[in-house]
Amino acid sequence: MNKIHRHFEDELSQLSELTLRLGGVAEEAIGRCLRALMERDSELAQRVIAEDEISDRLELEIDHLCMEILARHQPMAGDLRFVVTVMRITPELERISDLASQVCERSLELNGEPRLAAVIDIPAMAERARTMLRRVLDALVQRDSRAAREIIQMDDELDRRMDQTFRILLTLMLEDNKVITRALRLMMVAKYLERIGDQVTNIAEQIVYLAEGRMIKHMGDAGLTPKPHP
Amino acid sequence: MITQEQQKVMTKLPFGTESAPSERESATAADFLVADAHMEVRGLSLYYSESQALQGIDLRVPRGKITALIGPSGCGKSTLLRCFNRLNDLVDGVHIDGEILFDGQSLYGSEVDVNLLRKRVGMVFQKSNPFPKSIYENVAYGPRIHGTRSKASLDEMVEKSLRGAALWEEVKDRLDKSALGLSGGQQQRLCIARAIAVEPDVILFDEPCSALDPISTARIEELMTELKGRFTQIIVTHNMQQASRVSDTTAFLYLGRLIEYGVTETLFINPRKKQTEDYITGRFG
Numbered sequence: 057m058n059k060i061h062r063h064f065e066d067e068l069s070q071l072s073e074l075t076l077r078l079g080g081v082a083e084e085a086i087g088r089c090l091r092a093l094m095e096r097d098s099e100l101a102q103r104v105i106a107e108d109e110i111s112d113r114l115e116l117e118i119d120h121l122c123m124e125i126l127a128r129h130q131p132m133a134g135d136l137r138f139v140v141t142v143m144r145i146t147p148e149l150e151r152i153s154d155l156a157s158q159v160c161e162r163s164l165e166l167n168g169e170p171r172l173a174a175v176i177d178i179p180a181m182a183e184r185a186r187t188m189l190r191r192v193l194d195a196l197v198q199r200d201s202r203a204a205r206e207i208i209q210m211d212d213e214l215d216r217r218m219d220q221t222f223r224i225l226l227t228l229m230l231e232d233n234k235v236i237t238r239a240l241r242l243m244m245v246a247k248y249l250e251r252i253g254d255q256v257t258n259i260a261e262q263i264v265y266l267a268e269g270r271m272i273k274h275m276g277d278a279g280l281t282p283k284p285h286p
Numbered sequence: 287m288i289t290q291e292q293q294k295v296m297t298k299l300p301f302g303t304e305s306a307p308s309e310r311e312s313a314t315a316a317d318f319l320v321a322d323a324h325m326e327v328r329g330l331s332l333y334y335s336e337s338q339a340l341q342g343i344d345l346r347v348p349r350g351k352i353t354a355l356i357g358p359s360g361c362g363k364s365t366l367l368r369c370f371n372r373l374n375d376l377v378d379g380v381h382i383d384g385e386i387l388f389d390g391q392s393l394y395g396s397e398v399d400v401n402l403l404r405k406r407v408g409m410v411f412q413k414s415n416p417f418p419k420s421i422y423e424n425v426a427y428g429p430r431i432h433g434t435r436s437k438a439s440l441d442e443m444v445e446k447s448l449r450g451a452a453l454w455e456e457v458k459d460r461l462d463k464s465a466l467g468l469s470g471g472q473q474q475r476l477c478i479a480r481a482i483a484v485e486p487d488v489i490l491f492d493e494p495c496s497a498l499d500p501i502s503t504a505r506i507e508e509l510m511t512e513l514k515g516r517f518t519q520i521i522v523t524h525n526m527q528q529a530s531r532v533s534d535t536t537a538f539l540y541l542g543r544l545i546e547y548g549v550t551e552t553l554f555i556n557p558r559k560k561q562t563e564d565y566i567t568g569r570f571g
Contacts, residue, residue: 061568130527132566133557269556 064129068138071121072197075142078114078149079193083186085111085156086252090182093163093245096171101160111153118146141266145196148255152189155248155255162241162248172238176224177217178245184214185252192259201267204260205280214253221246324349324488324518325370325393329384332365332374339365341542342384347488347535352510352519354533354550356526358570361539363522367490369393370520371407372400389487405432408481412493414473416465416480421448421457424465424476428484443483451479452509471502478509482517489513491521495528507532526566530554538562 085104092101122143125131131139159182166172188210195203225239225246261273272279323346332340340362347353355363368374369386372393386393393403405428416424425444434440444461448454453475457468465476474494481489491510495503510519510532523529529536530550537547538561546553546562557563564570 064568132526132530132554133563135567136555269552 064125064131067121067125067129068135071118071125071139071142074114074118074121075146075149076193076197078111078118078146079189079196081107081111081114082149082152082156083189083193085153086182086186086189089156089159089163090179090186092160093166094179096163096167098164098167101163101167104160105157108153108157111150115146115150118142122146137266137269141196141262144262145259148258152252152255155252159245159248162245166238166241169238172228172235172242176221176242176246178221178242178249181214181217181221181246181249184210184217185249185256188214188253188256192256192263195260195263196266199263199267201264201282204263204267205282207260208257208280211253211257214250218246218250322349323347323387324389325520326387327366327369327384328387330366330369330386331383332362332369333379333381334377335379339542340369343539343544345537345544345547347518347520349518350515351534352514352521352532354529354536355520355522355539356524356529356536356565357539357545358565359524362542363537363539364492366539367492367520367522370488370490371404371409372398373409375400405484406486407488407490408484408486409490409492410474410477410481410494412496414470414477414497416468416473416476418464418466420462421465421468421476422461425479425483428480432484447479447483448476450482450513451475452505452512453479469502471498471505474498474502474506475509478506482513486517488518488520491519491523493522493524496524503528526554538565540565 085108088100088104091097092104122139125139129135188207191203192207194200195207222243225243229236229239258273261271261279264270264272264279268282270279325345325347327343327345327347330340330343331338343366345366355366357363365374369382370388370393374380374382382394388403388407392398417427419427422444425447426440429440429443434443445454445458448457453472456472457476465473468476478489478494495506498506507528510521513519514534521529521533533550535548536550536553538545538553538557538559540561546557546559548558553562554566557566
């Protein structure tokens with residue numbers, strides 16, 4: 057392998073590493089936003105909001121590196137698909153950190169009010185979103201389209217739990233109009249977590265593209281059936 | 287949307303390798319598949335004395351499109367190109383098995399007039415090779431030896447060909463000057479004008495830009511794109527960016543074998559064979 061090619065390989069490894077770091081930051085943010093909410097920890101919530109800037113910076117760094125690789129090395133085939141995939145999933149990962157920050161913003165508001173006693177699915181939703189994210193990052197490393205398709209299917213459960221949370225909170229609001237503000241804030245939290253599932257689904261679709269060169273976006277269930285590889 | 291008829295043709299034609307393209311890719315591939323093959327290579331093997339340079343090549347060259355042949359040095363791509371106008375006949379000890387059909391007729395049949403064949407299948411070489419004559423004479427030479435005598439007809443052909451090669455505006459005031467006074471890029475376009483002056487059906491390009499700067503290269507590539515539809519073009523190139531920019535279909539050859547053939551976009555984004563992937567991503571060997 058010549059020097060220039062080695063440099064190219066190094067840049068691809070660096071790109072992979074930065075993307076995983078951004079994913080790690082997002083994964084941690086989900087866990088911390090849940091803790092801040094459940095334990096009413098305003099200090100932690102503020103820290104998560106402040107540290108959102110780390111993922112903003114990483115996103116720009118990754119974007120810059122992608123442009124540099126495209127301009128200097130004109131990657132082809134699997135390398136091209138990898139760079140394009142990273143360019144597409146980076147904003148999704150950054151958005152996940154943003155959503156975790158927004159959960160923390162609602163937590164700060166909720167912490168100033170009495171706790172709303174209701175059995176709702178928010179912790180389970182956050183855990184599921186976090187598991188999906190962790191698994192999608194593994195699938196990215198392995199370029200595993202089968203795992204990516206399984207992750208896409210996990211999103212349905214997240215949607216169901218959000219609907220259930222909405223129903224419970226709506227009932228509470230109908231029963232007692234004093235809880236409306238708090239219930240609305242929790243509804244927003246549930247919506248943010250459900251959005252994280254959507255972002256992970258987008259990432260998983262890109263991983264199928266990376267591994268198979270097949271774009272399954274907007275294909276619905278048809279995209280979930282793998283094509284036999286030659 | 288692919289019609290049922292196209293689908294039928296697609297499954298029948300041995301396009302590319304044995305793999306079926308995905309549904310999105312096949313929509314692009316269908317355009318070429320339904321188009322008739324202008325040249326069709328069937329089980330072609332070529333031997334230089336003892337050594338075998340091509341091994342059982344099957345390839346359909348779509349009419350009016352640009353087909354690129356890529357692969358490392360010595361893979362047989364230039365040898366294959368030279369089979370299309372029987373230039374290999376001139377090499378001692380060459381033996382060929384299999385056949386090439388040109389508009390359905392065998393190219394290597396005993397009744398084929400090779401001179402006429404080379405009129406129908408023009409060629410542009412790596413190094414521009416204008417005759418040491420005037421610009422006008424370079425272009426008029428072909429039509430004249432093929433029987434055009436009248437000055438008016440020759441004038442018309444020269445202008446048409448030079449316009450076709452995007453050279454007319456640059457040379458119209460100095461047609462009687464030596465072709466050797468032109469720049470490298472202009473000389474190469476003059477060779478293209480010379481090739482199209484005899485109104486061929488197919489033009490073969492053997493590394494036409496390897497000695498040219500990026501601007502002259504861009505002009506040749508633009509010209510090739512303009513000539514699409516009128517002529518079937520086959521280009522051998524070491525420059526993969528060039529293959530991906532200009533061609534409609536690309537064939538990757540390695541050690542005399544056709545490893546993969548398909549729609550250019552698919553081959554460069556999602557090749558099916560590991561050897562192709564390794565070659566185009568620079569991880570070869």
